[in-house]
Amino acid sequence: MSDLLPGNQIVKLVACDIKLEVRVILFSLRDRQLQVLLAPAGENQAMDLWQLPGNLVDRFCSLEETASMCLVEYIGCREAYLEQLYTYGYAGEQLVSVVYYALIPGDIYPNKKHTPSQWFPVDTPPVLISNHAEILQYALRRLRYKLEYTAVGFELLPDHFTLSELQSTYEIVLGEKLDKRNFRRRILKADVIEPTPHQRCGEGRPARLFRYRPDAVAEVKARRLFP
Amino acid sequence: MSDLLPGNQIVKLVACDIKLEVRVILFSLRDRQLQVLLAPAGENQAMDLWQLPGNLVDRFCSLEETASMCLVEYIGCREAYLEQLYTYGYAGEQLVSVVYYALIPGDIYPNKKHTPSQWFPVDTPPVLISNHAEILQYALRRLRYKLEYTAVGFELLPDHFTLSELQSTYEIVLGEKLDKRNFRRRILKADVIEPTPHQRCGEGRPARLFRYRPDAVAEVKARRLFP
DNA sequence: GCAAAAGTGTTCTTTCTACACCCATGC
DNA sequence: GCATGGGTGTAGAAAGAACACTTTTGC
Known part of the structure; x- marks a missing residue:
């Protein structure tokens, strides 16, 4: 050995x-x-x-x-x-x-x-x-925490997404309902995603598609600030 | 492979x-x-x-x-x-x-x-x-960031310390002056340090000595939440 | 025209920030 | 008694939370 x-x-x-x-x-x-x-x-x-x-x-x-x-x-x-x-x-x-x-x-x-x-x-x-269950729990905690102070949530979505999809992502990961208007305000103020000219049609009124700003990615990465 | x-x-x-x-x-x-x-x-x-x-x-x-x-x-x-x-x-x-x-x-x-x-x-x-200068910079960023959302500052001080000493510690690490009253309010609200019956005499009015609450240490450690 | 999801502002509450004076001790 | 650092409260500003209706499309 x-x-x-x-x-x-x-x-x-x-x-x-x-x-x-x-x-x-x-x-x-x-x-x-x-x-x-x-x-x-x-x-x-x-x-x-x-x-x-x-x-x-x-x-x-x-x-x-x-x-x-x-x-x-x-x-x-x-x-x-x-x-x-x-x-x-x-x-x-x-x-x-x-x-x-x-x-x-x-x-x-x-x-x-x-x-x-x-x-x-x-x-x-x-x-x-081994301790993989514990590691998984820790990763979850880190992911949830990170979602609260950055806008990495869109990394779980395809290139283009609607704000409702993004909100749903946050709700699923964090395990709680979020207010639609407050969510949009906050996520847009973070300035890491931008609207595209396209829309997605489905049931109901079509939704504007967003994507993350390519130049914003570095910023998100740089906020690798917690343990 | x-x-x-x-x-x-x-x-x-x-x-x-x-x-x-x-x-x-x-x-x-x-x-x-x-x-x-x-x-x-x-x-x-x-x-x-x-x-x-x-x-x-x-x-x-x-x-x-x-x-x-x-x-x-x-x-x-x-x-x-x-x-x-x-x-x-x-x-x-x-x-x-x-x-x-x-x-x-x-x-x-x-x-x-x-x-x-x-x-x-x-x-x-x-x-x-090597890249040790870069590592040092990253550590500094992490330390400063951590000081902003936890109360680990006292770890740089002896067991017993005054609030002024603690504030001074924060000021030195963060590189900025802090407001005395706001600092005390915040650090006490965080609930990780507690007053002791003792005082430190020096120049001027004696200062109450504080120490960190032994049971609070685990809590600080647990907030190992950032990358 | 109606069902279904998108989109949009305002008020209230809470938190943060700025700021100045009296207090207790040593010399 | 005075110099030195210790200790305390309040008012205005900013940020966050709660909340309901109109709009656009497909069927």
């Missing part, structure tokens, strides 16, 4: 049998619920044990690249909002786990792919390995 | 030549300035290159333990406020750096120890290796 290493000086100090992995919490809106993608963990399917998707860190990939690769691998998604959550060290198992979370536009990626992973409502997850 | 595997299979894929280190940003108030502890980085002293204190992660220590050990090693300090900041991956160097920051009560630990590390004002740090 303790692999041998080439003998320059720095290697002497390397704690070489610590495993390093990246895990990604994929959040998405499906069936009007906030859902999370989980992968089966048990050798034995009957156990019904699940885990957060992830990969060991390859020596040629950065942490964020590894996380991005997970998105591609698990749902074929490029270019989602991705943010580092926390790094957990498991002393007993010599394992370090760098955890990210991602916001996946709902209804873009199919419910099932070739992978055996599945979406679960965040409120009713299955039994998870 | 990159499928996530449970249990024993994981070992096959270990990227064993990735180095894992913990760095700690030690903040402290000295000479009425916010200062940071740095360690010399150059083999050659003339270069005057510095770095954030840190250690490679030992196989038997957790990340937080490693960070705590840095505090002991560099300034002989146990029991400081310690919070994970961010984890940086350096793909080119196969290096992963888990960075914490710590708030060290000022004037408790002497300015110099047997270690060659030194305190520098955060505004005028020396030249730092």
